[in-house]
Amino acid sequence: ASEHSTMTCWGRERECNAMRNILQMHPKGIVACISDSYDIAKACDEYWGTELKAMVEARDGVLVVRPGSGALPDILLQVLDRLERRFGSTQTSTGHKLLPPCIRVIQGDGIDMSSLETVLQALDEQKWAVDNVAFGSGAGLLQKLDSSTQKFAFKCSFAMVKGRGVDVFEDPVTDPGKKSKEGRLTLQLQGGKWVTMAKGQGRPVLDRLVRVFRNGDLLVDDTLGAVRQRSDGHIVPVRKVCSSVRVPQDLFTNLLMLTDSYKVTHHLHYPPQTSKVYSYFEARGGEFSEVCFFGLQYFLKQYLVGQVVTPAKIAEAEAYFRRHFAHPMWGYDGKVFNNRGWSYIATKHGGYLPIEIKAVPEGTVLPTKNVLFTVENTDERCFWLTNYLEALLVQVWYPVTVCTQSRAMKRIIMRFMQSTGCADAVGQGLHLFKLHDFGFRGVSSVESTGIGGLAHLVNFLGTDTMPALAFARDFYGE
Numbered sequence: 416a417s418e419h420s421t422m423t424c425w426g427r428e429r430e431c432n433a434m435r436n437i438l439q440m441h442p443k444g445i446v447a448c449i450s451d452s453y454d455i456a457k458a459c460d461e462y463w464g465t466e467l468k469a470m471v472e473a474r475d476g477v478l479v480v481r482p483g484s485g486a487l488p489d490i491l492l493q494v495l496d497r498l499e500r501r502f503g504s505t506q507t508s509t510g511h512k513l514l515p516p517c518i519r520v521i522q523g524d525g526i527d528m529s530s531l532e533t534v535l536q537a538l539d540e541q542k543w544a545v546d547n548v549a550f551g552s553g554a555g556l557l558q559k560l561d562s563s564t565q566k567f568a569f570k571c572s573f574a575m576v577k578g579r580g581v582d583v584f585e586d587p588v589t590d591p592g593k594k595s596k597e598g599r600l601t602l603q604l605q606g607g608k609w610v611t612m613a614k615g616q617g618r619p620v621l622d623r624l625v626r627v628f629r630n631g632d633l634l635v636d637d638t639l640g641a642v643r644q645r646s647d648g649h650i651v652p653v654r655k656v657c658s659s660v661r662v663p664q665d666l667f668t669n670l671l672m673l674t675d676s677y678k679v680t681h682h683l684h685y686p687p688q689t690s691k692v693y694s695y696f697e698a699r700g701g702e703f704s705e706v707c708f709f710g711l712q713y714f715l716k717q718y719l720v721g722q723v724v725t726p727a728k729i730a731e732a733e734a735y736f737r738r739h740f741a742h743p744m745w746g747y748d749g750k751v752f753n754n755r756g757w758s759y760i761a762t763k764h765g766g767y768l769p770i771e772i773k774a775v776p777e778g779t780v781l782p783t784k785n786v787l788f789t790v791e792n793t794d795e796r797c798f799w800l801t802n803y804l805e806a807l808l809v810q811v812w813y814p815v816t817v818c819t820q821s822r823a824m825k826r827i828i829m830r831f832m833q834s835t836g837c838a839d840a841v842g843q844g845l846h847l848f849k850l851h852d853f854g855f856r857g858v859s860s861v862e863s864t865g866i867g868g869l870a871h872l873v874n875f876l877g878t879d880t881m882p883a884l885a886f887a888r889d890f891y892g893e
Contacts, residue, residue, distance in 0.1 A: 570694060571693065641777075769800065
């Protein structure tokens, strides 16, 4: 694919030569060319549709014309109309117009969840088959989201205090929507519907949550292919392993510091003789009625698996917190940082986290308000550790939300492909390339690019986001 710099370096007067060069450099296959550096109408009418028309038609492949500006959906309809006047069209079984196989259009500007359906509706109304068009999206796909999009929450629901189990919940009178679940939870399928059973009333034998992490070991290592199959509604068993080998990544990896600093003091705040803290993660609602669960495996492999607590990391963290919590008048309270607790994990458990996590298999699609994963300590002395990990684990909201939104956009595209007579293209798998990820520059970090771009690839196969492919290889075996 070209970009503006590769076209404008030729100059306005030689734009047609730049386009000819694209065709000559890529005589076969799919090639996309940005065509609005100066005048998209002239590019369609005089260049692609006249001077270069014979080359386009003779190529062994597809030219994809890309408008990069203009109001939607008008600019896309204008480009299609101009190309049809030059290249002609046929009709699908539903009477929608389809350009010849040698030429298509990609709309990569201004595409998000809202505009996508607006554009597709306009194409349908103007009798254009959706198979004429592919879409690209950047920030609208990977960044215009936050943890409130699906109202994600991580809440404690059970604890052991003085040897007695206590069902824990919150129910603020000012916001009933924030009432949390009580007790130990199971996720069950009842009559084909997902149901979260609370207060320990579920049947463990029917629990669909799978133990994925325990005491520093990764217990499930799914492939991206398995995740994709589950997102399409297939039942795929998890791939069980027992591994403490972490994926080497040059990221900020002192787990003791990957938290909200106020949590550092919480080991002092629990009731005396607390021995168990059991918490869960759910989407409490939001823009989508269901979520496609994805991304926890990355966070486990990257941050939790293996020896993650060492004397050196304890010393590093304590030095930071000593300065962070110091007060110019009252100084530093030495008991704030839980040196004893972390040192116990380093010596007793060899630096492996005494934590168990159970989660729904990744790729599973289920309604909001259901438990997605649970976390609990496996050593009574480490009850404080469960919610120390909250800030890190809740970041799963991001790949889950990207995956969920991408899946919703896929369903919209497929609906309009069916209604505009493009069932054959769906049968050939071409719908998997109808929403292309241009999001690298639109997100806030390389890590977000990798896991967010990979979440999109659960639903589609088109991407320019290279970190997503690296994450697929390193964290999901593909």
